[in-house]
Amino acid sequence: MTCPLTIIKLEAAPGPDNCARSARIRFPFAVVRHMNSNTLIRLQSGDALIAVDVQIDFLPGGQLAVPQGDAVVPALNRYLAAFGARALPVFATRDWHPQNHCSFKAQGGIWPPHCVAATRGAEFAPGLALPAAAVVVSKAATAEADSYSGFGGTDLAARLRAAGVKRLFIGGLATDYCVLNTVKDALAEGFDVLLLTDAIRAVDVNPGDGARAQAEVQQLGARPIRYEDLAP
Numbered sequence: 001m002t003c004p005l006t007i008i009k010l011e012a013a014p015g016p017d018n019c020a021r022s023a024r025i026r027f028p029f030a031v032v033r034h035m036n037s038n039t040l041i042r043l044q045s046g047d048a049l050i051a052v053d054v055q056i057d058f059l060p061g062g063q064l065a066v067p068q069g070d071a072v073v074p075a076l077n078r079y080l081a082a083f084g085a086r087a088l089p090v091f092a093t094r095d096w097h098p099q100n101h102c103s104f105k106a107q108g109g110i111w112p113p114h115c116v117a118a119t120r121g122a123e124f125a126p127g128l129a130l131p132a133a134a135v136v137v138s139k140a141a142t143a144e145a146d147s148y149s150g151f152g153g154t155d156l157a158a159r160l161r162a163a164g165v166k167r168l169f170i171g172g173l174a175t176d177y178c179v180l181n182t183v184k185d186a187l188a189e190g191f192d193v194l195l196l197t198d199a200i201r202a203v204d205v206n207p208g209d210g211a212r213a214q215a216e217v218q219q220l221g222a223r224p225i226r227y228e229d230l231a232p
């Protein structure tokens with residue numbers, strides 16, 4: 001008796017697809033709606049946006065171009081509009097190097113000259129819709145010191161705290177260098193961090209660097225989001 005019963009059960013057992021379909025059908029619509037609205041992120045007081053190094057030299061055609069770096073501009077503009085509509089603060093970091101910066105190859109660094117202070121390459125991407133009130137944070141502005149992080153050698157943390165910021169939305173260039181290190185420092189400073197995965201691009205000197213950077217910051221506590229995750 002045991003054997004035939006087992007066979008009947010196996011034949012009747014739905015596959016994974018059937019399972020999912022029947023589960024969806026049985027799920028009350030109101031409950032599904034509730035779960036979805038819970039996952040949306042509502043922008044609120046205490047939130048700030050940081051646009052990391054969206055500068056001409058990091059865009060295609062620039063001195064240190066990030067592949068598809070220009071794609072972050074329209075992506076960030078959507079977030080900038082959402083922050084602007086709620087009068088929430090915006091910060092923009094930038095490399096602001098002297099001609100003889102230590103990160104340049106001529107000085108023994110690993111990068112070609114880029115983002116030299118007050119040159120066109122150091123300007124923000126022309127299409128980036130930064131509000132007039134955006135706080136610009138210049139970093140690595142002396143020959144001796146480099147910093148991938150917007151927090152390195154700047155007053156960014158103090159300015160964020162002074163503005164009552166608790167939660168940071170961070171996007172820009174590049175995923176595997178300045179975004180990575182800015183996010184890590186933001187977490188270490190005690191801020192909640194949402195990584196704007198649709199508004200970052202990687203250099204990928206070694207294939208997979210960008211993906212590894214994203215995995216690393218997620219493991220440290222940054223939450224990956226896309227624009228669609230924001231509540232309208």
Ligand SMILES: [Zn+2]
Nearest residue numbers: 095103115140
């Ligand atoms: Zn630099």
